[in-house]
Amino acid sequence: MTDADRAQNDEYDVVVIGAGPVGENVADRARAAGLSTAVIESELIGGECSYWACMPSKALLRPVVARADARRVPGLSGAVGGPLDADAVLAHRDEQTSHWKDDGQVAWLDSIGADIFRGKGRLTGTRQVSVTAEDGSERHLTARHAVAVCTGSRAVVPALPGLADVRPWTSREATSAKEVPGRLVVVGGGVVGVEMATVWQGLGAEVTMLVRGKRLLPKMEPFAGDLVAEALTEAGARILTGVSAKSVRRAGADGPVTVELDNGESLETDEILFATGRAPRTDDLGLDTVGLTPGSWLAVDDSCLVEGSDWLYAVGDVNHRALLTHQGKYQARIAGAAIAARAQETPLLETDRWGAHAATADHAAVPQVVFTDPEAASVGLTLAEAEAAGHRVRAVDYDLASVAGSGLYAQGYTGRARMVVDLDRDILLGVTFVGPGIGELLHSATVAVAGEVPIERLWHAVPAYPTISEVWLRLLETYRG
CATH class of the missing domain: 3.50.50.60 (FAD/NAD(P)-binding domain)
Known part of the structure; x- marks a missing residue:
């Protein structure tokens, strides 16, 4: 939908600044609740993750890691001894980024009924946002209920001579x-x-x-x-x-x-x-017009409502809680539900730990996979973090190479697993895996940490044999002694 096609009603229930995965998800939840929604974007719809981060980086990493895996498989290693076809790898990367065109993402936002405004979004006062297009023209939007800042972060480059x-x-x-x-x-x-x-x-x-x-x-x-x-x-x-x-x-x-x-x-x-490192993209956002500091991270409560406000939300990287796309999308689902509840004047009854309007996982169960060779994956607290937080804990380690599934996965497999156990509550506070092919193990750990599943119940979660996930059994056996 173009500006020319749009009705000249510049008042919306919700205005979202930033149309990366986080902004898209806030818009989706707002529209699902029946709220009229405007989305503002100065670059490509789909944001950093789609074009310059998650998608292109993993498209580039996949052939490198797949070759490394193949070289550890008897009968296959000799067939993959040569260099990668760099041109083919880069072409595949280009396909995964839609050649840096956002037509598909635009079509999706159109399909949910969100209005798109191309240009620079800037706060101009309470529930007020201006949009400056490339040609210098301006539109002024009013949000009846909420403005969500979803502008993400940018790379920090040090000030070095030359x-x-x-x-x-x-x-x-x-x-x-x-x-x-x-x-x-x-x-x-x-x-x-x-x-x-x-x-x-x-x-x-x-x-x-x-x-x-x-x-x-x-x-x-x-x-x-x-x-x-x-x-x-x-x-x-x-x-x-x-x-x-x-x-x-x-x-x-x-x-x-x-x-x-x-x-x-x-x-x-x-x-x-x-x-x-990263810095928030809030420098030219008009934060000063609503009493906030330009260029700052935005402190929020667990519903992603900016502290001291009853209408301004900061979702994703800008709140500095967990700079990960999947975590920002999780926050967007929480924030969207909270915006809808407040718009309908429904009390937020689920703001307690793990409630529908509380992004508790930001504190307790943030999952991350590093797609190197070997992969590194973790969720929750490290041993040092758990001890620093005052928990009485025990770290349980296991050599992943000793699991039957690992030996089948790769010859000369090297890896390690650790679970951090809260000895007072008998639950897991954190889990880390390092080794080839372990990224897909992480969600089981995330469920265990987020669900606060008792160790004795995990004993009944039987891993299939012979898979790498049998490391769960070995960790529990080591813990029980």
């Missing part, structure tokens, strides 16, 4: 690059850093990682980063820990980049990727 002339990669450039660089320096050892190192090393680049801390994946159990580092090193990547880039410079317009390190060493590379 950076402007280097044209560094962020996650966007790393997932949309049109050719494989000969050499790539990756600054950062978090999820984006290790996944992109895996991709480009697998496609033939010479990769060097610069990690300020002591290990990769610092927010997961220590063994996760250790096992991923071992595999990346074995694949040919160089990992330097305890170092940072001090300055960068590029020779000419398209020449090599020299990276000076704070330990006195220098590196030469063709491209440099900064995977050094």
Whole structure:
């Protein structure tokens, strides 16, 4: 629906700023409740995840990981010894991003009856939003009940001497690059850093990682980063820990980049990727017009209502609770239900822990899969986090290579599993798996953690033999002794 086709009624029950997966889900829940909804987007409908994050990165990772898996299967390993067809991999990535066209996502929003406004959305007062289109024209929208800010986050690039002339990669450039660089320096050892190192090393680049801390994946159990580092090193990547880039410079317009390190060493590379964190996309959102600080993360309650407001919601990355697409979509379902209930003047009776209007999982059961080789997956608290929170806990570890299904999955399988048990309540507070093919195990752990399933009941959840999921039985046996 174009602006010309739209009725000139600029008042809606709900106005959503940002049409990524989070904004789309808020709109969907609002429309399902019968609320008129406007959605504002300045880039592509579908957002970061669809075009520059989740979808392209996993499309790039899948061939790399599949080849690694195949090389560990007797009778197949000899057939996959050569390099990947990089052009085919990049073409598949382009298909998965719909060639950076959003027609399908637009059609979906149209199908649920949400009105789309293309342009920059900005708060101008209580329940007031302006939309500035590319041609400079403006529309002014009023929300009867709620405005939901779903603008996501952007990559943070450090202020280094020479950076402007280097044209560094962020996650966007790393997932949309049109050719494989000969050499790539990756600054950062978090999820984006290790996944992109895996991709480009697998496609033939010479990769060097610069990690300020002591290990990769610092927010997961220590063994996760250790096992991923071992595999990346074995694949040919160089990992330097305890170092940072001090300055960068590029020779000419398209020449090599020299990276000076704070330990006195220098590196030469063709491209440099900064995977050094995220910042909220709230700089030019008009937060000051409603008493909030521009450029800040937005603090919310468990229904995603901005603190101190009765109409403004912040959903997804902008509230800094859990910067993951699936978690933002979960928040959107919670927020959408809360918006609908408040619009219908229905008391929010389910704001308690695990209630329909409370995003409790943001605190207790956030699942994440890192799609490296090996995969790393976790949900809930690590052992260190549980101890820091004051829980009396026990960590139960098991070597995944000792499970029958692992040996069938891959020759020379290497992996590890851990569950963190709350000894006072006899439930799981967290679970971590590291190993080939373990990403699909994570939802069983998420159900156990979110459901607070007692250990004695888990004993009756019988894993099929011979699968990798039999690790559940081995963990429980180890715990029971």
